[in-house]
Amino acid sequence: MIKKLLLSLLLIGFNYSFSQDNYLDFDGSNDYVNVANSGNILANSTAITLSCKVYPKLNSTGFPNFDGFAGYRNETNFDFYLIQLSSTEVEARFRNSSGTAYSINYNGLVLNQWNHFFLVYDGSTLKLYSGTNQVGNVAAAGSVPASNASTFKIGLIPYQAYNWYHNGYIDETSLWNKALSATEISAIMSNNGEIANPQSETNLKVYYKFNQGVPYGNNTGLTTLNDEMNLANGTLTNFNLTGSSSNWGSATLSNQSFNNTLFSVYPNPTSSKLNIKSQSEITSLRIVDLSGRIILQKDINATLEVNEDVSQLNDGIYFAIINQTQKIKFIKQ
Numbered sequence: 001m002i003k004k005l006l007l008s009l010l011l012i013g014f015n016y017s018f019s020q021d022n023y024l025d026f027d028g029s030n031d032y033v034n035v036a037n038s039g040n041i042l043a044n045s046t047a048i049t050l051s052c053k054v055y056p057k058l059n060s061t062g063f064p065n066f067d068g069f070a071g072y073r074n075e076t077n078f079d080f081y082l083i084q085l086s087s088t089e090v091e092a093r094f095r096n097s098s099g100t101a102y103s104i105n106y107n108g109l110v111l112n113q114w115n116h117f118f119l120v121y122d123g124s125t126l127k128l129y130s131g132t133n134q135v136g137n138v139a140a141a142g143s144v145p146a147s148n149a150s151t152f153k154i155g156l157i158p159y160q161a162y163n164w165y166h167n168g169y170i171d172e173t174s175l176w177n178k179a180l181s182a183t184e185i186s187a188i189m190s191n192n193g194e195i196a197n198p199q200s201e202t203n204l205k206v207y208y209k210f211n212q213g214v215p216y217g218n219n220t221g222l223t224t225l226n227d228e229m230n231l232a233n234g235t236l237t238n239f240n241l242t243g244s245s246s247n248w249g250s251a252t253l254s255n256q257s258f259n260n261t262l263f264s265v266y267p268n269p270t271s272s273k274l275n276i277k278s279q280s281e282i283t284s285l286r287i288v289d290l291s292g293r294i295i296l297q298k299d300i301n302a303t304l305e306v307n308e309d310v311s312q313l314n315d316g317i318y319f320a321i322i323n324q325t326q327k328i329k330f331i332k333q
Contacts, residue, residue, distance in 0.1 A: 021211070021250060022171075022210050022211050022212060022213060022215060022248055022249065022250045023053075023055070023169040023170060023171035023210050023248075023249050023250070024154075024155070024169065024170050024171075024210055024225070024236070024239075024247075024248060024249070025168075025169055025216075025245050025246060025247050025248070025249040026155045026165065026166040026167060026168060026169070026170060026246070027165075027167065027240075027245050027246040028057070028058060028067070028165050028166060028167025028168070029165060029238075029246075030163075030165060030237075030238040031155055031165060031166070031236075031237070031238050031239050031246055032068075032153055032154065032155040032156030032165060032166070032237050032238070033153065033154035033155055033156075033208075033225050033234040033235065033236055033237065034151055034153055034156075034234065034235050034237055035151055035152040035153065035154070035206070035227075035232050035233070035234045035235075036151060036232070036235065037151075037232060038151045038152040038206070038232045039072075039147070039148040039149060039150060039151055039152075040146070040147060040148055041152075041175065041177075041205045041206065041231065041232060042080075042144045042148075042175065042177050042205065043144060043145070043146050043147070043148070044143060044144060044145075044146050045143060045144045045177040046123045046142075046143045046144075047121060047122050047123050047177065047178050047179040048080065048094075048120075048121050048144060048175070048176060048177055048178070048179070049118060049119065049120045049121070049174075049175070049176040049178065049179060049180045050070065050071055050080055050081075050082065050117075050118070050119040050174075050175055050176075051116070051117070051118050051119075051172065051173065051174045051175075051176075051180075051188070052069050052070045052082055052116075052117050052154075052170065052172070052173045053114060053115070053116045053117075053170065053171040053172040053173070053193050054069050054082075054114070054115055054116075054117070054166070054168060054169070054170050054171075055112070055113065055114050055115070055168045055169035055170075055171075056069075056084055056109060056111055056112075056115070056166070056167070056168045057111060057112060057167045057168040058084060058087075058111075058166075058167040058168065059087050059111065060084055060085065060086045060087055061086075062085070062086055063085075064162050064164075066083055066084060066085055066157075066159075066162075066164040067083065067084035067164055067165070067166050067167060067168075068081070068083050068084075068153070068155065068156045068157030068158075068163075068164035068165060068166055069081070069082040069083060069084065069090075069117070069154075069155075069157070069166060069170070070082055070152070070153065070154045070155070070157075070170070070173055071083075071119075071152070071153070071157060072148065072150050072151070072152055072153075073093075073150060073157050073158060073159065074148065074149055074150035075095075075159070075160075076095075076099060076149075077095070077096075077097050077098070077099055077145045077148065078095055078096075078097065078144055078145050078148040078150065079093050079094065079095035079101060080093070080094050080095070080119065080121075080144075081093055081157050082117055082119060082157075083157050083164060084109060085105070087109070087111055088107050088108065088109050088110075089105060089106065089107050089109060090105070090106045090108075090109050090117070090128075091103060091104070091105055092104045092105075092106065092117070092119045092126070092128045092136070094119075094121050094126050094140055096140075096141065096142025096143060096144075096145075097142060097143055097144060097145035097146075098142055100141070100142060102126045102138050102139075102140035103138070104126060104127075104128045104136035104137065104138055105136070106128055106130065106135045106136050108130060108135055113324050114169075114171075114193075114324075115130060115131075116130070116131050116172070116189065116193050117129065117130060118180060118185050120179045120180055121140060121179060122179035123141075123179070124139065124140065124141065125137055125138070125139060125140060126138050126139075126140040129182075129185055131189050132182070132185055132186045132189050134182070152175065152206070152232070154166075154170055154173055154208070154225075154234060155170055169249060170210070171193075171209075171210045172193045172194060172195075172208075172209065172210070173207075173208045173210075174195065174204060174205075174206060174207040174208070175204075175205045175206045175207075176201075176203050176204050176205060177203050177205055178203035190294075191293075192293065192294060194209070195207055195228075198228045198229060199228075199229075204229060205229065205231060205232075206227045206229055206231055206232050207227065207228040207229055208225050208226070208227060208228070208234060209226075209228055210225065210248075212225070212226060212248060213241075213247070213248025214248065215248055215249050215250030216243065216244050216247055216248070216249055216250075217242070217247075217248075218241075218242045219241040219242065219247060219248050220241050220242060221241070222236075222241060222248070223235060223236040223237075223239070223241070224236070263276060263277065263278050263279075263322055263326055263328055264276070264277050264328075265277075265320060265328050265330050268330045268331060269330070269331035269332065269333045270310060270330065270331070270332060270333070271311065271332070271333055272309065272310065272311040273307055273308070273309060273310070273311075274307075274308045274309075274310045274320070274330060275305065275306070275307050275308075276305065276306040276307075276308070276320060276322065276328075277304065277305050278304050278305070278322065279304075280304075281302040281303065281304060282300055282302070282303055282304065282305075282306055282322055282323060283299065283300055283301075283302055283323055284297075284298065284299050284300060284322070284323055284324060285297075285298055285300055285306060285308065285320060285321070285322060286320070286321040286324075287308075287310070287313075287318050287319070287320055287321070288318065288319050288321060289316065289317075289318055289319075295313065295318065296308070310332055313332045314332070315332055315333050316331070316332060317329065317330075317331055317332075318330055318331075318332060
């Protein structure tokens with residue numbers, strides 16, 4: 001009885017912790033978030049960082065079929081943005097107050113799964129990280145202007161007569177007036193991409209966790225994207241805010257996902273080996289604990305069965321996440 005009670009309490013706690021693992025679902029047509037009065041929050045800075053977690057769906061065929069993730073762009077004295085140029089290519093750019101632009105092109109974007117980017121400028125180098133991996137850098141110089149006419153946008157990067165809207169999901173977006181180090185980026189990524197204690201970060205200017213709304217429910221009127229720093233809330237523009245797209249969404253590990261008929265795990269509970277069988281090919285595996293912390297993450301050569309050693313895990317409840325989306329609960333004892 002005591003074990004059952006503890007298990008029930010753990011599951012309640014788990015469901016609560018993941019009930020707000022939300023994001024915004026952008027339709028690629030006209031949805032975007034505008035952050036009014038954000039033009040000068042990085043004014044005069046010589047070190048800045050943009051972080052953005054994106055789930056792109058657009059199979060881009062090239063110009064002008066681009067996809068805007070987040071950032072500033074005025075083409076004059078300040079650009080600091082991330083855009084998708086093709087199905088695999090990302091452009092990251094910093095333009096200084098003198099109008100000189102520095103760009104990085106990264107050919108490692110993965111469609112239909114989460115990509116977490118950090119664009120970092122430290123006063124002498126512009127760097128791009130995909131997760132904890134530095135995937136590009138270029139020598140750069142200059143500062144952010146004292147006055148910038150553009151505003152920070154999420155899900156839209158404008159260019160001349162074009163508006164490049166995002167098709168997919170966006171989560172965990174932040175701006176800093178410092179250059180995040182590789183160690184700081186690693187700490188964020190080890191915390192499932194979230195900033196652990198935002199209020200203690202003196203150089204964190206704005207931080208959007210996207211943990212609002214009823215996933216794909218009726219969110220009419222919920223048009224404010226909350227800034228955890230209470231400096232500059234965003235405004236949702238042109239979202240339907242009801243239905244299965246153009247709305248608040250969620251990566252919630254729901255009870256329906258726990259009992260997935262496409263996959264099976266055994267033995268369950270297990271003390272050593274966890275065997276996973278599938279009706280379709282398995283290409284990736286993550287194991288997370290009740291707090292959402294990633295314990296194991298690996299790519300797998302396509303197979304219908306995986307045998308994973310979990311003997312080193314502490315006793316408790318875990319979730320196997322297969323191919324990024326399918327989840328099955330198991331118990332280590």
